[in-house]
Amino acid sequence: MSDDQLIAAARDAAAHSYSPYSNFAVGAALRFADGSVVTGTNIENASYGLALCAETVAVSKAMAAGMRGGLEAVAVTGPGTDPITPCGRCRQVLNELAQLGGTDPDILCVGPDSVKRVKLSVLLPEAFGPASLT
DSSP states (O other), X not given: OOHHHHHHXXXXXXXXXXXXXXXXXXXXXXXXXXXXXXXXXXXXXXXXXXXXXXXXXXXXXXXXXXXOSOEEEEEEEOSSSSOOOOOHHHHHHHHHHHHHHTOOOEEEEEOSSOEEEEEHHHHSTTOOOGGGGO
8 A cells, every 4th residue: 555545544534533522533544564554533532531542543453453563654644734743642552563563664644735754763762662661
């Protein structure tokens, strides 16, 4: 799957967002080395702290399906005029999955007219992960 197709998958996921409180629909798409793609969208809750980010939903779906490695790229899209980046919590969740497979995935931060490509390790330098516990 090309980067453009990955971005399209993230945008499609955003269309299914449940974001009645913020009206900030976010979509994420994870691409794995085996060619599989897993998507997620943000899900808000009236108890705001219980909201789930798109990236966290996608990682949860991937891990529930037994995927533990091979994360190559992540596309994240949302509203606004600038490319959107994963929040701190999502950076940590993505890092856990990436470290399980020993990868440093590209993060495609998507805006309406541009895409910013950055490595996860740049977004989350000196990350805490599974190796930190040994």
